[in-house]
Amino acid sequence: MKLSAHYNKASIIISIIVLIAGGVVYFFAINHISRMQLDRDLTEELEEVVDYVNVNNKLPKQVEFDEDQTVFTKTNETSLPARFFDTVYTDNKEKKNEPGRAVEGLVALNGQHYRVIITESRESTEYLLQVITLITLALMVGLLLILFITNRYILNGLWRPFYGTLNALKAFNVSDSQNLHLKQSNIDEFGDLNNAVQTMAARVKHDYEHLKHFTENASHEMLTPLAVITAKLDALIQDEALKPEQFDQIKDIYTASGKLAKLNQTLLLLVKIENNLIDDAELLHMDELMYQKLRQFQELIQAKGLQVTEILGTKNISVSKYLIDILLNNLLSNAIRHNTDGGKLLITLTDAELIFQNTGDAKPLNSETLFERFQKGKKSEGTGLGLAIVKNICSLYHWEIGYRHDGLLHTFYIRF
């Protein structure tokens, strides 16, 4: 749930509670005030009646007290405190009953006590109350609506720089050549956030660049000593006085230095791909490349007695020849290397996919770590970088690479 939605929810619930409580209090207060007003009117009326009786020594006629209805009844009671009560007011002209308010009092005329009941219509006050209630309700609804809209749009607008920063962070790739660019915000908090994020990104990038340079330099520096080792070995084997055991040892050194050289080149290649330094894309026929590759590997395939089935549709693709060569090399040599003797190798190329399937170890590979650097099988003689390179090349061209194992075949697929 978004922050603005959380805020919206809380503010609206609180507003509704406050408004309802306020409305109830308001309603009762107005009701009370209007009733007091009525009662005061009635008290005045009663006093007027008493004055009239005292002055005129007779009971007043109905008409003399405009809308109010006054009823006199004889009573034997000598004292009666003034009492106010709700009653029904019958409008004689319109012949209908309305809510009314009455006061009961006692008036003495010629020694005879009369109970006076003055009833006044409450309709106008009721009406007033209704109007006030309606206006209040309308105001409440309006207020809530405005609150909702304000929260929704203004808050979202306020948070927009934050989402901008967030999206920029999500898209941030440490190996990208571009720097992190954030829009300046005139809100202090977001401005601070952007500055902090930008500083951090710059530092991370700097460290990463540093590391990459280090890898590159280290790899370069190692090439010359490696060249010395290889050249020395080449010179050493010219000496035919060496014993066979010594040749055996030299062979092992050759193997090791060869592997080291390969490792170095691969690391350098990884750096280059990550730095996006290889941009010699050209339109290539993938199917033709695949046939060439199979021809290039035919000795290896024959040595293992593999049964190769290739179903290659035409596929033209704009890529670097150098990189696609490496990609196919790595996938094909893996499929051969990890195959069983006399096993199967299936290669399928369609417009959408390139699939390598091979027999091999019965156990599936760990697809989570498979494409990471230096992840290799126990029996693998490789550098452990082959699939990392493949993955990097795929992500350079925005292809999807994956692995599955269906109990018999190890399958690597690339979706273009």
Added chain:
Amino acid sequence: MKFLIIEDEQELREIIANYLNEDGNICECCDSLRSAIDKLSIYEYDCILLDIGLPDGDGFTVLEYLRVNKRTEAVLIISARNSLDDKLKGLNIGADDYLTKPFHLAELKARVVAIYRRKVFNSNSTLIFNEIVINLPGRSVEVNHKPIILTRKEYDMLLYFIANKGKVIAKNAIAVHLWGDEIDMHDNFDFIYTHIKNLRKKLLEVTTNDYLKSIYGIGYKFSA
């Protein structure tokens, strides 16, 4: 042939000089850009082996010098920088070939021989080794005036062996030469043996000289 080896790593310089210093070849060495230009301004060479990363500058300067002075030396760049751009730059300003460190001496020799041959004979040449006559542009081989049919790999291998005649060549070097170092050989060189066996058989069908010798499982030697 007269070589100039421009390389700042002393060990490498010496070992290359040693390897090439046969058949009446002369090797001169220098370890910096300045001494290279000094030498080039006085002497002429057949072939220059040039390291790009020199302590006092960029090896490309040597190429510029040669171009400006209209020199005809064949140049092989040896570089630790395996970058396509460097390769193209080098080849564009007059280098004849480009070799990335680390390399096998046999590979170096084969490349040097090839570029020299290209430069001097303009590739319209035949290569003669005893009774073996190789027509380079036609890629055909005759032994004792009888043509023999070689596969592409066998032909390349034969040229490679002749360029390195009398030397023991490691299997690794042969593999890299024939299949390139991009292909991962898994240190399984059995299939090299198949090619060698076939080449040897084809040669032995037309000549009594057995030129190819296996050396203790480490490699092969082609010698008269």
